[in-house]
Amino acid sequence: MRDSCPDSELLAASVESRLTADEEWKVLNHASVCDDCRRELAITRLRSDAVPDPLPDGLRFRLRASGTRRRTRSFRPARVSPAASLAAVLVLSLAAILVVLFYRDDERPFSASSVSIPAIRRLPVLEIPREEERLTRQPAERERDPRRFSRSEEERKRTKPRSEFADELPDPPLPRETRTETAARVFTELTLTDVGGELALHRGQERQPIRGIVTVREGDVLVAEKPSSFHIEGRHAVVLPRDARISVASSAGEQATWLSVRAGHVLVQPDASAASRWILSDGRHVLVVEKTRARFAASREEASLTFAALSDEVSVAPEGGRADTVRAGEEWTPRGVARCARAATYQGQWASGRPRERSAFFAACDAEDLRRGRWTLLEGTLERERSSPFVRAVEKRQRLAATLRLDHRVLWDLDYLVRFRCRTNAKSVRIEIPVPQNQGTLLGELEVVRDATNRWITIELPLRRFQIVGAGRILLSSYDRMESLEFSASPKETHGGRGHLEIDDIQILER
Amino acid sequence: MDDGELVRACLARSPGAWDELIERFGPVVYDAAGYTLRRVLGSTQREDAENVVQGVLLGLCEKDFHRLRSFQGRSSLRTWLISVTTRFALNYVRTEKRKGSLRLLRLEESGDELTERESPNPLPLDERERVARAMESMPDRDRLLLKLCYFDGLSYRTIAGILKMPMNSVSPLLSRAKETLRKALEIRSEAPPVSKQ
Numbered sequence: 001m002r003d004s005c006p007d008s009e010l011l012a013a014s015v016e017s018r019l020t021a022d023e024e025w026k027v028l029n030h031a032s033v034c035d036d037c038r039r040e041l042a043i044t045r046l047r048s049d050a051v052p053d054p055l056p057d058g059l060r061f062r063l064r065a066s067g068t069r070r071r072t073r074s075f076r077p078a079r080v081s082p083a084a085s086l087a088a089v090l091v092l093s094l095a096a097i098l099v100v101l102f103y104r105d106d107e108r109p110f111s112a113s114s115v116s117i118p119a120i121r122r123l124p125v126l127e128i129p130r131e132e133e134r135l136t137r138q139p140a141e142r143e144r145d146p147r148r149f150s151r152s153e154e155e156r157k158r159t160k161p162r163s164e165f166a167d168e169l170p171d172p173p174l175p176r177e178t179r180t181e182t183a184a185r186v187f188t189e190l191t192l193t194d195v196g197g198e199l200a201l202h203r204g205q206e207r208q209p210i211r212g213i214v215t216v217r218e219g220d221v222l223v224a225e226k227p228s229s230f231h232i233e234g235r236h237a238v239v240l241p242r243d244a245r246i247s248v249a250s251s252a253g254e255q256a257t258w259l260s261v262r263a264g265h266v267l268v269q270p271d272a273s274a275a276s277r278w279i280l281s282d283g284r285h286v287l288v289v290e291k292t293r294a295r296f297a298a299s300r301e302e303a304s305l306t307f308a309a310l311s312d313e314v315s316v317a318p319e320g321g322r323a324d325t326v327r328a329g330e331e332w333t334p335r336g337v338a339r340c341a342r343a344a345t346y347q348g349q350w351a352s353g354r355p356r357e358r359s360a361f362f363a364a365c366d367a368e369d370l371r372r373g374r375w376t377l378l379e380g381t382l383e384r385e386r387s388s389p390f391v392r393a394v395e396k397r398q399r400l401a402a403t404l405r406l407d408h409r410v411l412w413d414l415d416y417l418v419r420f421r422c423r424t425n426a427k428s429v430r431i432e433i434p435v436p437q438n439q440g441t442l443l444g445e446l447e448v449v450r451d452a453t454n455r456w457i458t459i460e461l462p463l464r465r466f467q468i469v470g471a472g473r474i475l476l477s478s479y480d481r482m483e484s485l486e487f488s489a490s491p492k493e494t495h496g497g498r499g500h501l502e503i504d505d506i507q508i509l510e511r
Numbered sequence: 512m513d514d515g516e517l518v519r520a521c522l523a524r525s526p527g528a529w530d531e532l533i534e535r536f537g538p539v540v541y542d543a544a545g546y547t548l549r550r551v552l553g554s555t556q557r558e559d560a561e562n563v564v565q566g567v568l569l570g571l572c573e574k575d576f577h578r579l580r581s582f583q584g585r586s587s588l589r590t591w592l593i594s595v596t597t598r599f600a601l602n603y604v605r606t607e608k609r610k611g612s613l614r615l616l617r618l619e620e621s622g623d624e625l626t627e628r629e630s631p632n633p634l635p636l637d638e639r640e641r642v643a644r645a646m647e648s649m650p651d652r653d654r655l656l657l658k659l660c661y662f663d664g665l666s667y668r669t670i671a672g673i674l675k676m677p678m679n680s681v682s683p684l685l686s687r688a689k690e691t692l693r694k695a696l697e698i699r700s701e702a703p704p705v706s707k708q
Contacts, residue, residue, distance in 0.1 A: 028673075373667075
């Protein structure tokens with residue numbers, strides 16, 4: 001770091017967009033030439049929204065203790081002159097002689113004469129406050145951290161009396177106790193993909209059967225009318241047996257998926273590529289499942305939440321309570337951890353009901369989806385009809401075109417298929433996928449029959465059926481990335497009327 | 512207790528304030544320390560991360576809370592602490608390297624530790640110098656854009672956040688910056704060598 005570097009507060013303010021345009025300009029200009037400041041800016045930006053893990057216990061207590069020690073005032077001997085030192089020695093000597101004389105006088109056997117003329121009044125004894133008194137002195141602190149003061153009677157008896165200065169030292173760690181209150185959370189929408197089986201979405205008084213892609217939010221209830229399955233955000237697989245009712249949303253602050261079991265049970269296989277955090281609830285109790293990749297079942301039994309690990313060891317904790325380890329084939333209940341009697345049933349339901357396809361890329365074509373940056377609309381407009389959004393192709397160079405860039409880049413696999421919903425009156429719809437590394441394009445073309453015009457239809461096209469354009473041969477490897485998808489149609493070649501093309505629910509599927 | 516009140520309570524040595532600060536922001540500092548060390552070194556030893564955390568948090572209360580007093584509230588306390596931790600961790604890496612106690616360090620050797628790790632065939636030194644010189648001649652914003660993208664490996668979203676621009680603008684600006692760099696490199700290769708007389 002150099003003297004000319006802006007201080008950390010200025011960089012932090014830049015990350016939070018709190019600087020004036022002039023200050024911002026100076027900070028960014030400096031960052032363009034100073035590697036340390038650029039890294040500081042980048043890392044601060046990257047970590048500003050992160051949800052950190054708790055501090056290791058040892059480090060936390062070291063920090064608390066060290067901080068406390070540093071805050072106590074240290075004693076420094078003052079510089080004194082030799083004359084003052086001599087005077088102090090004399091005074092102390094005189095005081096010592098007097099104390100010795102008085103001590104002897106006090107040691108004498110009790111008599112009336114000795115009591116009547118006390119030479120020096122004895123100093124009051126400094127009482128060490130008892131534990132109870134010490135606790136009652138700090139009501140505010142006790143309210144703020146009740147766990148610290150909620151010691152049992154036994155523990156108080158075991159605790160040795162301590163001096164006044166003991167307050168400055170941190171208390172030893174106490175065993176964690178289960179709190180009953182749960183944290184308030186802000187939920188955001190999330191998208192379910194690859195919905196299969198017979199699943200209905202209950203939103204308020206409305207009931208709507210769902211398939212393919214659907215965006216759900218807190219308050220929506222998913223009801224499995226027959227065994228069903230889906231992926232959450234194209235990643236975590238979920239299986240619901242018949243009559244299961246759940247709600248699901250995203251707890252953005254905790255970067256966790258919130259799953260509320262309203263009836264029956266739910267089986268979940270989190271994405272194996274990244275550890276995920278889950279918050280399970282039955283409406284009253286909350287269970288936090290930390291960073292799991294293991295398959296699990298959550299159910300609502302006897303009005304309380306239970307959790308079964310099915311494929312690996314998992315750490316679970318009732319909110320605010322002590323974490324328990326649940327091994328594969330074990331079940332956690334509020335009473336403890338025990339063998340899961342229904343593990344075989346769960347495994348069987350999983351094997352028969354798991355989703356058979358997975359979205360490598362999906363776009364529900366709504367604003368929330370776009371805001372999350374999963375894709376970018378390069379050509380076309382985002383529109384809404386009643387409550388359902390979609391992408392409308394715009395006319396450009398005598399073509400109707402809608403182009404999406406996939407920000408979540410998809411690696412090529414010729415076994416993939418492209419699925420999308422479309423509404424058009426054009427006679428044919430074309431899909432183009434550029435292959436930049438090979439300077440060619442994969443082209444798929446579909447005829448739209450007259451009966452299918454002007455209504456939403458679902459189209460599926462395997463990549464193997466695409467033609468190669470602009471290059472003699474296209475060699476695809478897993479290093480090549482699929483970066484964009486273009487849907488187009490001719491506005492002049494229609495089944496009647498002015499040409500239009502609307503696209504919705506785009507998926508690149510793996511089966 | 513909001514951030515400002517917590518800082519004031521710490522400065523006034525209120526009982527429990529320091530513990531509250533550790534409880535609330537200790538994990539944030541630990542996370543930033545671990546992330547910075549991982550980013551620079553490729554992996555993190557737990558002791559190194561703990562050293563950084565202790566250095567940052569105890570540095571706050573040294574000299575009668577001199578460091579904490581310097582916080583003016585222009586940003587949130589959390590973001591400020593992340594920034595302070597990152598700076599401390601980068602300095603820590605540099606100091607420990609000087610002492611020879613870190614083995615995996617490449618902070619000084621390469622302008623770009625991430626690219627070098629990922630690239631199986633790094634550029635020869637003279638080529639790298641040529642690119643570095645060409646980058647120096649570029650406009651500030653283009654240079655920063657290229658560095659954030661290719662040196663730091665940031666996503667378009669993060670880059671857009673840092674440069675306060677829409678995410679859609681990153682890609683075209685990046686293409687333009689690469690074009691500028693290409694031209695600067697061509698000009699440099701065409702320029703006659705300076706004769707020593």
